[in-house]
Amino acid sequence: MSKPDKATKAASSWIEAHKADLSTATATIFDYGETAWREYRSAAWYVDKLRAEGFDVEEGSGGMPTAFCAHWTNGPGGKVMMYAEYDGIPGQCQAAVPYEAPREGLPYRAGGHTDPHSGLGIGALGGLLATKAAMQKHGISGTLRFMGEPAEKVRGSKPIHAARGYYDGLDAALSFHPYYMDPLCNTVRWDTHCGAAYAMVYRFSCPEPERWGWVATTHPTDDGARRMGGPHPSAPPIPQAHSDVRAPGAQDALVQMYHLSRMTRDAMLPHRGGWSISEAILSGGQATADNLPARQCDLQYMIRVPTVEDAERVTLALDRNAEAAAAATGCTWERIWVSKSRPGLANHTLAQATWEALEQAGAPVWSAEATQIAQDIQKVAGHTPSPSPWLPAIGTLIAPQEAEALLRRDMPPSQLNSTSDDYTEMCWHAPTARLYVGRPALSGGPYPGWVLNALGGIPACIDPMVETAARTLSATALRLMQDRELRDTAKREFIRRTSQNKIEPLCDYDPPLDLDWPEYVETPRGRSWR
Structure with missing residues (x-):
C-alpha cells in the first residue's frame, strides 16, 4: 500500500475540516426523504451548493427536472466524474432517532432513505469538493464532472444520461454505494458487476x-371468419x-x-x-x-x-x-x-487504483457515542445489547479478488453478472470503478426494517461512512489527475472490453415523468404525502 501524496493529504485535511458541514448536509437530504422523479428540494440543494463552490451547473439534464450536470475545470488534463443519488422509497418514513417513528408531521407511508442515498450523495460530494480543493492548492490541472442522478430506485436517470452523451469523453467514472452485506463491503467490484434491469x-x-x-351480431365473410357487428337495438336506455x-x-x-x-x-x-x-x-x-x-x-x-x-x-x-x-x-x-x-463491465486498472485508495483511507470506525446508540437500538428492538453491536463486515476491508471469489462461490460459471444497479450504464462510456463502503448495520437480529433506516440518518452512525467514501473518492480522483499512464491504461482496457461485446444504449424512451409517482404536496393542512 503506497503512502498518500501531498495532494491526497490536502484532500483528507479538507474533509477533516469540513466534517460538520458534511454531517449537516447528509442529515438535510435524509430529512427531505424525496422519492423517484420528485426530488425537487434535494436537487435544488445540490445545484445551489455546487454553484456556490464554483461549478457550472446544467439543471434538468437529459430532460429530467430533478437531474443536473455540473462541471469545474482547472485546465487541460484528466476528466473524472462522480455523482449523487438522492431518491428515497415510499413507505419508509423513519426519523433519525433510535426507535421507530416517522419524521415529524408525516405518516409512515411517506418517503424515506433506506440504502441510504442521502449518505451516498454527500459522500460523493465530499470527495468531489476535497479533490477540487487539493487541485487548487497544488496546481493540479484537470476537469471534474458531478452528475445528479434521480430515481435510482426505479433505475431512472442513468440510462437516459448515457443515451444522451453525458458520460462520454471521461477518463474515469467513480461510482460509490453504501453496503453492509458480505462479501461486497469495504471493497471494489472486480469481475462480476451488476446485471441488466428493465422497469416498466x-x-x-x-x-x-x-x-x-x-x-x-355476427355475419359470415368471404374467408369464412365471423366478425362482430354493432350494438343490438335493445341496448338499455340511459x-x-x-x-x-x-x-x-x-x-x-x-x-x-x-x-x-x-x-x-x-x-x-x-x-x-x-x-x-x-x-x-x-x-x-x-x-x-x-x-x-x-x-x-x-x-x-x-x-x-x-x-x-x-x-x-x-x-x-x-x-x-x-x-x-x-x-x-x-x-x-x-x-x-x-x-x-445494460449489464456492467469490469475495469481492473481503475478498480485496483480505487482499492489502493480505500486501503489508505481504511474502513469506517464508529465512536463510543455511535456504539451506545447502536446498543440502545438493540434494546428497543428486543435484543440484549452487545458489547460489540456492529456487524463485523462494515469495519473490515476485503480485497476485490477475495470478495470476487466469495461472490462467485454460489454462482453458476455461465453467469457473468449479478444483481442490478444502473451505474452499469457508465461502464459502456468510460472506465468505471464500483466502490462499496460499509454503512452502519447491527450484528445479531433479526431486526425490523426501521433499524437500518434510522442508522442511515443518525449523524454519529452514518458520518463515518460518508467520510471514508469522500477520502477514497478524492484519493482516487487525484491519482488519476496526476497519472497520465494510469488513465491511458484504464482507457485501453475499457476499449478492449467494450469492443468485445458492444451494447449500444437501450434507452429509446423519454423520462416517465407524468406517471402517478408518489410525492409530497402542500395543502392547507401543511406538507403532506400523496
Missing part, C-alpha cells in the same frame, strides 16, 4: 365500459345504465395481470443463475363508492437479470399476460418504459 409500467384503460354489455352489464374495468385488469404474472413467473426464465422480478401497484383505480368501473390502473414491474436477453424474454411474457388481462376485462393496455439498463 403496464397501463390498463377502460375507455368504453358500456360496450362490454352490448349484444353483438336511466338504467348503472344497473346494466358493463366491463369489469381497469382494476380487474390489473388484478388479472398481477396474478397471472405471479403464476407464470417460474416459466419466464431458466432455473439457473440469479434473477428477480418484483411488482408494485402505482395506481389502482378511482376512490369511489359508486358502481362505475375503474377507467385506468398502472402496474409497475422491475426485472433484475444477468443479461439483456433475459430481460427481453421476461418482457415478452409480461406483454402476453397484459394482452390476456386486457381482453378478459374489456380494456386496452400499453407498456410505458421506466428504464432499460
Whole structure:
C-alpha cells in the first residue's frame, strides 16, 4: 500500500475540516426523504451548493427536472466524474432517532432513505469538493464532472444520461454505494458487476365500459371468419345504465395481470443463475363508492437479470399476460418504459487504483457515542445489547479478488453478472470503478426494517461512512489527475472490453415523468404525502 501524496493529504485535511458541514448536509437530504422523479428540494440543494463552490451547473439534464450536470475545470488534463443519488422509497418514513417513528408531521407511508442515498450523495460530494480543493492548492490541472442522478430506485436517470452523451469523453467514472452485506463491503467490484434491469409500467384503460354489455351480431365473410357487428337495438336506455352489464374495468385488469404474472413467473426464465422480478401497484383505480368501473390502473414491474436477453424474454411474457388481462376485462393496455439498463463491465486498472485508495483511507470506525446508540437500538428492538453491536463486515476491508471469489462461490460459471444497479450504464462510456463502503448495520437480529433506516440518518452512525467514501473518492480522483499512464491504461482496457461485446444504449424512451409517482404536496393542512 503506497503512502498518500501531498495532494491526497490536502484532500483528507479538507474533509477533516469540513466534517460538520458534511454531517449537516447528509442529515438535510435524509430529512427531505424525496422519492423517484420528485426530488425537487434535494436537487435544488445540490445545484445551489455546487454553484456556490464554483461549478457550472446544467439543471434538468437529459430532460429530467430533478437531474443536473455540473462541471469545474482547472485546465487541460484528466476528466473524472462522480455523482449523487438522492431518491428515497415510499413507505419508509423513519426519523433519525433510535426507535421507530416517522419524521415529524408525516405518516409512515411517506418517503424515506433506506440504502441510504442521502449518505451516498454527500459522500460523493465530499470527495468531489476535497479533490477540487487539493487541485487548487497544488496546481493540479484537470476537469471534474458531478452528475445528479434521480430515481435510482426505479433505475431512472442513468440510462437516459448515457443515451444522451453525458458520460462520454471521461477518463474515469467513480461510482460509490453504501453496503453492509458480505462479501461486497469495504471493497471494489472486480469481475462480476451488476446485471441488466428493465422497469416498466403496464397501463390498463377502460375507455368504453358500456360496450362490454352490448349484444353483438355476427355475419359470415368471404374467408369464412365471423366478425362482430354493432350494438343490438335493445341496448338499455340511459336511466338504467348503472344497473346494466358493463366491463369489469381497469382494476380487474390489473388484478388479472398481477396474478397471472405471479403464476407464470417460474416459466419466464431458466432455473439457473440469479434473477428477480418484483411488482408494485402505482395506481389502482378511482376512490369511489359508486358502481362505475375503474377507467385506468398502472402496474409497475422491475426485472433484475444477468443479461439483456433475459430481460427481453421476461418482457415478452409480461406483454402476453397484459394482452390476456386486457381482453378478459374489456380494456386496452400499453407498456410505458421506466428504464432499460445494460449489464456492467469490469475495469481492473481503475478498480485496483480505487482499492489502493480505500486501503489508505481504511474502513469506517464508529465512536463510543455511535456504539451506545447502536446498543440502545438493540434494546428497543428486543435484543440484549452487545458489547460489540456492529456487524463485523462494515469495519473490515476485503480485497476485490477475495470478495470476487466469495461472490462467485454460489454462482453458476455461465453467469457473468449479478444483481442490478444502473451505474452499469457508465461502464459502456468510460472506465468505471464500483466502490462499496460499509454503512452502519447491527450484528445479531433479526431486526425490523426501521433499524437500518434510522442508522442511515443518525449523524454519529452514518458520518463515518460518508467520510471514508469522500477520502477514497478524492484519493482516487487525484491519482488519476496526476497519472497520465494510469488513465491511458484504464482507457485501453475499457476499449478492449467494450469492443468485445458492444451494447449500444437501450434507452429509446423519454423520462416517465407524468406517471402517478408518489410525492409530497402542500395543502392547507401543511406538507403532506400523496
